[in-house]
Amino acid sequence: MVALTTDANLAGSRVSARVVAATVAGNAIEFYDFLCFSFFSVYIAKAYFPGGDDFSGLLKTLAIFWSGFFFRPLGGIVIGAYADRAGRRPAMLLTIALITLGTLGLVCIPSYATIGAAAPVLLVVFRIIQGFALGGEVGPASVYLVEASPAHRRGFYGSWQIASQGLAILAGGLVGVALSLVLTQQQLYAWGWRLPFGLCIALIPLAFFLRNQMEETLEPRKPDAAPQEGLGRYSGYLALGVLIIIGGTVSTYVGNYMTTFAATTLKLSPTVSLSATAVGGASIFVLSLLGGWLGDRFGRKPLVILPRLALMLLIVPLFKWTYSSPSATTLWLTSIAVSGLTAMSAGISLVILPELLPRHIRATGFAIVYAVGVAIFGGSTQLVVAWLANITGDPAAPAWYVVVTSLCTVGAALALPETRGRSIN
Numbered sequence: 001m002v003a004l005t006t007d008a009n010l011a012g013s014r015v016s017a018r019v020v021a022a023t024v025a026g027n028a029i030e031f032y033d034f035l036c037f038s039f040f041s042v043y044i045a046k047a048y049f050p051g052g053d054d055f056s057g058l059l060k061t062l063a064i065f066w067s068g069f070f071f072r073p074l075g076g077i078v079i080g081a082y083a084d085r086a087g088r089r090p091a092m093l094l095t096i097a098l099i100t101l102g103t104l105g106l107v108c109i110p111s112y113a114t115i116g117a118a119a120p121v122l123l124v125v126f127r128i129i130q131g132f133a134l135g136g137e138v139g140p141a142s143v144y145l146v147e148a149s150p151a152h153r154r155g156f157y158g159s160w161q162i163a164s165q166g167l168a169i170l171a172g173g174l175v176g177v178a179l180s181l182v183l184t185q186q187q188l189y190a191w192g193w194r195l196p197f198g199l200c201i202a203l204i205p206l207a208f209f210l211r212n213q214m215e216e217t218l219e220p221r222k223p224d225a226a227p228q229e230g231l232g233r234y235s236g237y238l239a240l241g242v243l244i245i246i247g248g249t250v251s252t253y254v255g256n257y258m259t260t261f262a263a264t265t266l267k268l269s270p271t272v273s274l275s276a277t278a279v280g281g282a283s284i285f286v287l288s289l290l291g292g293w294l295g296d297r298f299g300r301k302p303l304v305i306l307p308r309l310a311l312m313l314l315i316v317p318l319f320k321w322t323y324s325s326p327s328a329t330t331l332w333l334t335s336i337a338v339s340g341l342t343a344m345s346a347g348i349s350l351v352i353l354p355e356l357l358p359r360h361i362r363a364t365g366f367a368i369v370y371a372v373g374v375a376i377f378g379g380s381t382q383l384v385v386a387w388l389a390n391i392t393g394d395p396a397a398p399a400w401y402v403v404v405t406s407l408c409t410v411g412a413a414l415a416l417p418e419t420r421g422r423s424i425n
Contacts, residue, residue, distance in 0.1 A: 019148050020157065022210035024164040026096050027141045029200055029207050030134055032168035033103045035256060036196045037068070037127065040176070041382075042263055043193035047111040048120045064120065068127040069378055072135030072371035079136025080367030083143070084360055087218045089211065091140040091363070096208050098133035100201065102126045107197045135375075139367025146354040146424065147217035147362075152296060154355065155303075155420070159292025159347030166284030166343060169256065172196060173278025176259075180270040188270070219359065231365055234357055238369050240412040241353045245373025247308060247409025248346035251315075251402045253381035255280045255339040258331065260382065265395060266326035279332045280339035287340040288347030295348035299420045304352070304413040307345040311338065312406050315399040323395035338402075345409070355419035377405065 037044065049060045075095075083091035105126030112119045142161045149157035175196045183192040231238065258280060262273035295303040318334040350370075357365045381401070388397035 018210065018213060019215070020145075020160055022207075022214045023092070023141050023145055024160050024167070026092060026207040026211050027137060027161065028164040028167040028171070029203055030095060030099045030137050030168075031165045032171055033099055033106075033130060033197065033200050035168060036172050036200075037064075037106070037130075040193040040196065041260060043189050044123075046189045047193070048123055050112055060120075063383060064124055064127055067124050068131030068134075069375040069380075071128045071131040072375045073368060074371075075132035075135025075137075076139055076367030076371035077364065078132075080139040080364035082136075083140035083363035083367075084218070087216045088140045088144040088147070088363065089214045089216050091136065092144070092211050092214075093208065095133045095137040095140075096204060096211060098129060099137075100204050102130035102133060103197050103201055103204075105129065107194050107201065135371040136367065138370045139363040139365075142350050142370075143354050143363045143366055144214075144217055146351060147359070148215070151421070151423070154424075155295035155300065155348050155351050156289065156292040158351035158354070159288045159295070161350050162288035162343050162347040163285050165252075166281045166286075166288060166339075168281070169284060169339075170278055170281030173259075173274055173276070173281050175199065176274035176277060177271055180274055185270065231361055231368075234361070234365060237353065237356050237416070238365060240416050241366075241369035242373045243408045243412035244304070244349050244352070244416075245370055246377050247402075247406040248342060248349060249374045249378035250381050250405040251311060251338060251342040252346065253378050254385060254398045254402050255284075255335060255342060257382045257385055257398060258335050258338070260386070261389075261398070262326075262331050264386075265389065266323065266331070268326060268328070268331065272328045272331065275328065276331050276335045280335040283336045283340035284343040288343035291344035291347040292351070295351065296420065299418050300348050300352050300355075301413055301416070301418050303348040304345050305410055307341045308406050308409055308413075311341040311345075312403050314341075315402050316396050319396040319399040349409075349413070352416060352419050355422050355424055356417070359424070 045060065048064075079091050079094060082094070103126075105122065109119060109122045109126065138161070142158065145160055146154050146158045179188060179192050179195060256277070258276040259273050262268045262276055263270065266273075291303050291307065314337055318337055322330040322334045350366075353366050353369060354362050385398035385401055388401065389395065394400075
């Protein structure tokens with residue numbers, strides 16, 4: 001029988017390293033697979049859209065990147081509901097299996113030159129599978145971290161959700177830099193971009209093994225229990241949750257866009273451009289955990305709002321500086337500020353909604369909020385900022401987009417109640 005871990009029996013204990021490792025490993029691998037498409041979009045564009053100009057091919061590739069986001073809400077609803085019914089662990093095992101299928105497909109799809117129009121069609125199919133899997137991953141994984149942690153450490157442990165995404169981005173950046181150093185440009189365009197996806201497939205069995213050992217946190221419902229309330233009663237919290245996600249997801253994907261920005265606008269070398277991804281990932285990992293730790297001490301709302309306000313003030317000048325003085329130094333400093341401040345705010349913001357929702361709808365509700373916010377704004381961010389930069393000629397166009405959407409997050413955070421110290425039972 002699977003052991004049951006509850007707030008009561010964990011309140012005075014330390015969360016085992018295996019719990020964090022199992023959740024983080026699977027989450028990081030799934031995000032790595034999903035985001036690698038963004039990191040190598042310039043190369044994928046050449047493989048599947050060889051005709052026309054480079055910018056047109058890039059926009060088509062980024063549109064396919066967006067297609068994976070459309071199915072994230074569906075994955076959130078289906079797998080989130082499964083997690084609230086069958087348990088968090090079975091749901092997280094299912095998402096690992098699905099992401100394996102999607103990633104394997106990306107590795108194996110022949111180029112446009114080999115199979116013609118079927119190539120981009122298959123690319124969309126496997127991106128949809130990845131999107132469905134990732135939409136179902138975030139809810140159960142985030143909720144599990146909150147439920148399995150002591151009440152006074154929920155902010156810190158919950159922030160590992162964003163920290164694991166930082167690890168994924170860091171890994172993608174390091175792999176990209178390594179490939180740019182050992183492969184020629186021609187090799188990267190021909191087949192080198194497939195290697196990061198293939199590398200991840202080899203690590204998936206480890207994540208599956210770790211998750212299979214996890215303890216379950218969903219309490220079984222007693223037959224004589226009172227009828228449970230549905231999501232409708234919490235629609236206000238859910239709507240505010242989507243607004244919280246909007247600012248975080250836009251600035252996250254603008255941070256991820258720095259690699260494309262460096263390569264296409266700043267005309268920096270592939271090694272320097274891809275290094276921005278690694279630098280941004282490292283800052284996400286460190287500052288998301290710092291934000292979670294501070295959120296356990298000073299409250300959730302200050303740590304959502306203050307880093308977001310700092311980012312709104314800094315991001316436009318930083319983008320203008322990077323454009324006027326393109327170099328590794330200016331690129332790295334801008335990446336650190338954008339990704340780090342975003343992570344400090346986002347890490348703790350993902351803890352608030354699970355603390356506000358009852359256990360029996362927690363995974364479904366959170367998954368829907370996260371997937372909807374990311375599907376609408378996350379997937380479109382790189383497409384929107386590439387288009388804005390092209391038609392306006394303003395290198396700070398991505399920064400202004402972050403400022404506008406960050407206002408939504410600040411307003412929503414002010415409207416939500418403080419949840420530090422709140423019972424989640």
